[in-house]
Amino acid sequence: MDYDAAAIRAMYPALRDGYAYLDGAAGTQVPTAVTEAITTAYRAGIGNTGGLFPASLRSDTILTEARSAVADLVGGEPGAVVFGPNSTTLVYRFAQTLADTWRPGDRIVLSRLDHDANVRPWAQAAARAGVEVRWAEADPTTGELPADQYDALLDERTRLVAVTAASNLLGTRPDVAAITATAHAAGALTFVDGVHATPHGPVDVREMGADFYITSAYKWSGPHIGALVAAPELLDTLHPDKLLPAPDEVPERFETGTPPYADLAGLTAAVDHLAALAAPDPALSRRRRLLASMTAVESYEHELFAQLLHGLEELPYVTLYGKPAHRTATAYFRVAGRTPREVAEHLAGQGVNVWHGHNYAWELAGALGLRDSGGAVRAGLVHYNDRSDVDRLLAAVAELGAGDG
Structure with a gap:
């Protein structure tokens, strides 16, 4: 290859x-392929989705293709790809939504290896909900996040484990699959920050055991868009605050306002660009x-x-x-x-x-x-x-x- x-x-x-x-x-x-895709979308004419005219239909297609592109990139399902202006905003949105299901006496587990975007939204939501925060510690010498420490951190009242797939500071790749397996055994959900991991190697959210996986297109040669991937049946159980006329279907119910359609065209072009980097057989699926x-x-x-x-x-x-x-x-x-x-x-x-x-x-x-x-x-x-x-x-x-x- x-x-x-x-x-x-x-x-x-x-x-x-x-x-x-x-x-x-x-x-x-x-x-260049990304900037051309964005320019082409604007030149062709785009409108908000759900209309009966060509510009709106083009936006429908762009949005559908972008969800499929992200799903192919990380091994998820297109119907469970949620877009937002950036990953931090998406984490805050889901922290607020999940915290509605927490009760005093519950607890969550955070990691000191993580970017603050996968720490502070959860810590702040926990404080408002009266939920305890427990910490997984990184070894300051090696930079490792030992997976075995999670055995002592989790119990039946643990509702969430948030952990990074790669440290944006040291590059550390913790054993996320082991951590999520421990979390699931305790009945907790897992939220994996893949912002720094996604650009540097193949990703499979299922093998990773991520109930939620977050990534940012601008970290892998795309425009400034955040994307969250989860199982559709899991998203079905969550009900964020939203405008009454806004769609209530998954994944649209999690997306506030009008998406940046031209940038989403650039996102798809970025995924296609990554798929061609090592010149694999074009007859193979994009995944x-x-x-x-x-x-x-x-x-x-x-x-x-x-x-x-x-x-x-x-x-x-x-x-x-x-x-x-x-x-x-x-x-x-x-x-x-x-x-x-x-x-x-x-x-x-x-x-x-x-x-x-x-x-x-x-x-x-x-x-x-x-x-x-x-x-x-x-x-x-x-x-x-x-x-x-x-x-x-x-x-x-x-x-x-x-x-x-």
């Missing part, structure tokens, strides 16, 4: 500016092509990331955080004698895009002892990065140890 990084990079106009885009963990660039391509992406990123990690480890003034056994291509590091902001500023001056700070991993940055002192620098690889990006990062960091930078 072919993986042509140079050909893939050529599909991304933004990469022509000469910068090394190692900021993918905060959002990816988009290929099978996605599994093949994303497996190739994972392998490519790991090979490139090994070079990045080795280069950083060779620099005596660099401290790397987290050594998880299974991870995405995400590095979190500090340079001695420099604040994270100073490092990020120097790298930007050398044409390298990285992030610094806590990156919204509020609990984890606190557990690492970094949150109150500026966090650290995060550099992450995605499928369009190449060796030149890694080399430029390493050279720029090396300059910081050689002199004033």
